[in-house]
Amino acid sequence: MKRFLRDDVMEGGCGENLFASVMELLLTAAVSLAGVGEGLVHVRPELAPNRSPLSLGPGRVEFSAVALGYSFSGETRSVSAALRGMASDMLLYWGSGSPPCWRVMIALEEKQLSGYRSKLLSFDKKEHQSDEVKALNPRAQLPTFKHGEIVVNESYAACFYLEVKRQLLFMNSSFISSVFKSQGTRLLPEDPSELALVYQRVFESQNLQQKMYEVAFYDWVFPEGERHESAVKRKRESLIEELKLWEGYLEKTVRGSYLAGRSFSMADVVCFPVVAYFPRLHCPPERCPRLMEYYHMLKERASIKASWPPGWIENPVGPESLKNL
Ligand SMILES: N[C@@H](CCC(=O)N[C@@H](CS)C(=O)NCC(=O)O)C(=O)O
Incomplete structure (x- = not known):
């Protein structure tokens, strides 16, 4: 599956510019559907240029907005399934009752990422001091959080990361960034x-x-x-x-x-x-x-x-x- 990065597309010819706009509209639709739960994203292949960097065929589109964590394959795809796909790249090591761990878990739920993977470790058994945790977090503390190759261990940092990460990809488009921030609960107001x-x-x-x-x-x-x-x-x-x-x-x-x-x-x-x-x-x-x-x-x-x-x-x-x- 190919990787779709908006800036890559914007550097291409005008066909790709058009395609970027189509993709923005699609992603916008995806997110607004996500806001109300289950939904389908309809791709209109006739809007996509032949020279797009994506794999296209009649009634079919394949792209993966990897940096967003979104991936779509096929003519339609359930938005909530796409969101679950993003969450499955996330791994949280946590301990029961730890306020720093709990806040990251609340953020994950609020951002509709409840499909994240997790390992509940016991402080009493000193499981947080395992080599597995230390490899990611030299302080051997919980939470230890990983999204793909990105490691964010400080609980405040992880919460902010979950809120703003989609904003960064679409820096050049304020409309898209504000739509993406609204996946799940919007945790940082605009005003x-x-x-x-x-x-x-x-x-x-x-x-x-x-x-x-x-x-x-x-x-x-x-x-x-x-x-x-x-x-x-x-x-x-x-x-x-x-x-x-x-x-x-x-x-x-x-x-x-x-x-x-x-x-x-x-x-x-x-x-x-x-x-x-x-x-x-x-x-x-x-x-x-x-x-x-x-x-x-x-x-x-x-x-x-x-x-x-x-x-x-x-x-x-x-x-x-x-x-x-
Ligand atoms: N600054 C960290 C603090 C994390 C923290 O203090 N975690 C505690 C659990 S609440 C911990 O792992 N303690 C074990 C230890 O320090 O050995 C954050 O907010 O993420």
């Missing part, structure tokens, strides 16, 4: 001020994650000789202050809002797994009532249910590490 808020919430969620870890997993984060009662107290106060900030953000929004406004966004993808630890570890709900409302709303979302940590399903009640917050 600059909305986008700025999403970025702000995405990156500041690292504070909430770090501060939650340092209280909830104090004994695990700090070795015995480095533990001090005064430090525990300070870290608890720091987490309470951090929670107040997030409460304040939600208080300024109407009920039912997401972390960065009225639409679900990348901020929710990265932050929800951290928020979910508060009820699990018995944080008193009065410490963060709006965050808890947000939690109860999002836990019913399909992507979140589909990626819920199996260890949490087995043991729905977690330890009481945040009970005294």
Whole structure:
């Protein structure tokens, strides 16, 4: 199967330019169909020039938009099958209950890539330190994520990669790039001020994650000789202050809002797994009532249910590490 890259085509003669436009229209149709689920892409071979770099025959087209992960073969093809094909090139090594792993899984679900391959590894058995993981991730941490030959291990990086990768191929065509970004849920808004808020919430969620870890997993984060009662107290106060900030953000929004406004966004993808630890570890709900409302709303979302940590399903009640917050 041949490889179709828009820039290759654009460098060719005017016939290829026309063909590129046809392909754009096709891909546009494919994506809008994908937005509503199962659908068929109809190829009109009479629109394609003979000199196209693709294999064409009456009623038949074969091309593979490899960089997009899309491939079509035959006159028609189910769009969801094409999307599944793209997902099957993806491999995620993950651990149950890990917020960084969970956020990548939510992003995969939201982008309609639930057919990705995965390996669930046990931290207790130190499976994340295997040679297989280390070959891809020298820090031997999870998530470790691979798409074809592309390795993206940092959880934030993997989430952003899943959102924008199709945009890059069609850099010269703003229309196509915006259509492609809308595969599944659009996680980064177009409007600059909305986008700025999403970025702000995405990156500041690292504070909430770090501060939650340092209280909830104090004994695990700090070795015995480095533990001090005064430090525990300070870290608890720091987490309470951090929670107040997030409460304040939600208080300024109407009920039912997401972390960065009225639409679900990348901020929710990265932050929800951290928020979910508060009820699990018995944080008193009065410490963060709006965050808890947000939690109860999002836990019913399909992507979140589909990626819920199996260890949490087995043991729905977690330890009481945040009970005294
Ligand atoms: N910066 C990484 C952090 C990943 C991370 O801390 N993963 C933890 C699980 S939550 C891990 O693999 N820990 C095992 C270890 O560090 O040995 C990301 O966000 O992807």
